[in-house]
Amino acid sequence: MPESCESSDSNDFVLDKALRVINELEQGGIIGRYAIGGAVALLFYTEPTLTFDLDIFCHLPSQGLLINLQPLFEWTSARGYKAESEHIKIEGVPVQFLPSTGSLVDEALDGAVERTFAGVPTRVFQYEHLLAIMAETGRPKDRARLQVSLDSKPADESKLTEILKRHCLEDKWRKMTT
Amino acid sequence: MNESLTTKEAIYRRKFDRRQGLASLSPEEKVKMLIKLQHLASQIALEVGRPCQSPWLPLKGEETAR
Numbered sequence: 001m002p003e004s005c006e007s008s009d010s011n012d013f014v015l016d017k018a019l020r021v022i023n024e025l026e027q028g029g030i031i032g033r034y035a036i037g038g039a040v041a042l043l044f045y046t047e048p049t050l051t052f053d054l055d056i057f058c059h060l061p062s063q064g065l066l067i068n069l070q071p072l073f074e075w076t077s078a079r080g081y082k083a084e085s086e087h088i089k090i091e092g093v094p095v096q097f098l099p100s101t102g103s104l105v106d107e108a109l110d111g112a113v114e115r116t117f118a119g120v121p122t123r124v125f126q127y128e129h130l131l132a133i134m135a136e137t138g139r140p141k142d143r144a145r146l147q148v149s150l151d152s153k154p155a156d157e158s159k160l161t162e163i164l165k166r167h168c169l170e171d172k173w174r175k176m177t178t
Numbered sequence: 179m180n181e182s183l184t185t186k187e188a189i190y191r192r193k194f195d196r197r198q199g200l201a202s203l204s205p206e207e208k209v210k211m212l213i214k215l216q217h218l219a220s221q222i223a224l225e226v227g228r229p230c231q232s233p234w235l236p237l238k239g240e241e242t243a244r
Contacts, residue, residue, distance in 0.1 A: 013209050014234045047200035048208040050215045052231035092234050118206050152201045 015040070015054070016118035017091035021081070022056060023121065030075045031097065032059025035112030035123040037105075037133065039145065044115060045127045046152035049145055053087065054095045057109055057125070067099050104129070104136055104167045127153065128160040135164070135173045143176050150177070 025031045035041075038055030060067045076088050087094035100106045108129035115124045125133070131149065134142040164170050203211075216233035223230030 013206050014213070015209050043208045043212065044205050045201070047197050048211045048215065050219055051212070052216060052233075094231065115205075117209075152197050 013118045014092055016120045018054060018093040018095060019117055019120045019122050021079075021090050022095070025072070025075065026058075028075070030071050031056075032061075033109060033112075033123075034058035035109050035125050037098070037108070037125045037130065041124045041130055042145070042149055044124045045130070046149045049148055052094060054093050055098055056095055057098050057100065057105055059109070060097065060099045069097075072097060104132060104163075104169075107163075107166075108133060126159075128155050128163055131155055131160060132163045132167065132169055132173075135169050135176045136167070138172060138176065146176055 022031075022034060026034055034056050035058075036044075036055065037057045038053065039049050039051035040054050042049060060069065061071060062068060073083060073088075076090065077083070081088050081090045083089075084094065087096050089095070098105075100109060108125045111129065112123040112125050115122055131146060134146045134149075164173050200208075200211075213233055213235050216231075217237060220230040220233055
């Protein structure tokens with residue numbers, strides 16, 4: 001890797017600053033319980049894969065069937081964090097706040113594990129939930145990422161099988177992994 | 179034949195070990211690597227004229243140049 005690709009400060013992980021802000025959002029009740037999902041969550045388990053987004057799965061306040069994002073946008077914009085398409089850019093990191101899309105994500109959110117990143121406490125989806133979500137989502141990039149992940153770190157087979165069974169994802173899993 | 183298989187196995191083993199090594203790094207180290215990957219990806223995208231998101235941190239020296 002050329003020297004010019006070094007980041008500006010070797011002690012600056014950038015993600016820790018974004019996570020501090022997200023913790024404030026949770027502590028202030030702007031968002032409910034959150035956990036990191038997607039490719040950034042995979043960083044806690046496997047080799048790094050390219051991503052530009054930080055996916056934050058969380059419970060968001062709702063009125064009836066509609067999710068109310070207004071408090072989130074008001075809080076972040078008051079602190080100078082701008083919304084850019086589907087993201088809010090927090091400390092240089094494009095963060096996507098994703099409400100639960102179903103029982104699998106609900107379970108992943110409930111079962112997320114406590115971790116720290118550069119001293120900042122956070123929560124991360126368990127590896128087997130991340131794999132199951134990739135199978136459920138089923139985009140070409142999920143298939144590619146799933147393969148890279150499994151090559152990098154094998155799953156806990158019994159835990160994964162239980163999750164796939166519970167959410168009727170066994171067929172999808174077979175299609176994604178063969 | 180056997181020799182070629184051994185070579186293949188050795189290459190696979192080396193790749194496997196390298197990936198295991200990467201996987202066992204701390205998340206902080208991996209984020210540093212991720213930022214390097216982001217710079218690489220955005221540089222390639224720029225060269226082929228494709229849109230790309232900005233890396234999380236500027237390159238060394240870029241911050242002061244701005």
